[in-house]
Amino acid sequence: MTNPGYDQARVERRRREHERQAVVFGVLIAFLAVCGIFALAVYSGAISSPFDRPFTTVGASEQKTYPVACLPTVEGQPDGALPVAYSEIKVRLLNSTQESGLGRAHESVLTDRGFEVIELGNFPDPLTESEVRFGVNGIVQAYELAAQFPKMRLVLDDREGPAVDLVIGEDYDAPLDVKDVDVAADQPLRNAEDCVPADTITPEARVLPATPEQAEDEVQPAG
Incomplete structure (x- = not known):
């Protein structure tokens, strides 16, 4: 029930x-x-x-526009400055991106071509475009290093020695093939378009690597 x-x-x-x-x-x-x-x-x-x-690249800052220094006049070279041997060019490789391994990758290519890489480190500020930073005693060296790439910003700073810094940016380009590099030992280097004499440029303050160890001191030019 x-x-x-x-x-x-x-x-x-x-x-x-x-x-x-x-x-x-x-x-x-x-x-x-x-x-x-x-x-x-x-x-x-x-x-x-x-x-x-719009999409933005996180951490990438807008870069200033810098005047480009012309090559120096060299006594005994009336047609313009001749290249120096790659082995005489000391380079610091500084990574400004969050991507690891870029310094080592660039080091492998540049050392194979004879450049002397004296330091790997990090750049304290994020950059979009890669730059070669150099002083008045490293203009020829900077031009030769920049010639290894399809495009490169050239930034004159207040360092005294001839060593140059390659700062790798977010939009970096891989180095050109050796056959496409417009540098020949017996041919004068060509000035960048719209360059101005170095002594008319106010150099940027040199930015030190954001690493605890500093590279060996720059070698002063002979003479």
């Missing part, structure tokens, strides 16, 4: 379950309706999407 109290409890339980289901489905339907209205407004242009913004 069926217990009337038991049947009544079962009916109440089912009623409560139906009420909960109705509430849940009601909330979901309302949420979907709001999403649909928002999507329609974005599609129609009534409001702008919160994701409608």
Whole structure:
């Protein structure tokens, strides 16, 4: 025989379950309706999407525009400065990106070509474009190093020695093939387009590597 109290409890339980289901489905339907209205407004242009913004490179700062120093005049070389041997060019490789291993990769190529890499380190500021930084006694060296790449920014700073820094930026280019490098031992180097005499440029303050160890001191030019 069926217990009337038991049947009544079962009916109440089912009623409560139906009420909960109705509430849940009601909330979901309302949420979907709001999403649909928002999507329609974005599609129609009534409001702008919160994701409608340009992509940016995290950590990459805008770089200044620097005047480019012309090659120095050299006594006994009336046609212009001749290259120096790659083995006489001391290079610091500084990575300004979050990508590891770039310094080693550049070192492998440059040392194979005869450059002397004296330090690997990190540049304290993020850069978009790669740069060669140099002093007034390293202009020829900077031109020769920059010639190894499709494009390179040249930045004159206030260092005294001939060693140069290659700062690797986010948009770095791989070195050119050796056959495509426009440097020949018996041919004068060519000035960069729109260059100006070095003595008319106010040098930038030299930026030291963001590493605990500093490279060997720069060798002063002979004579």
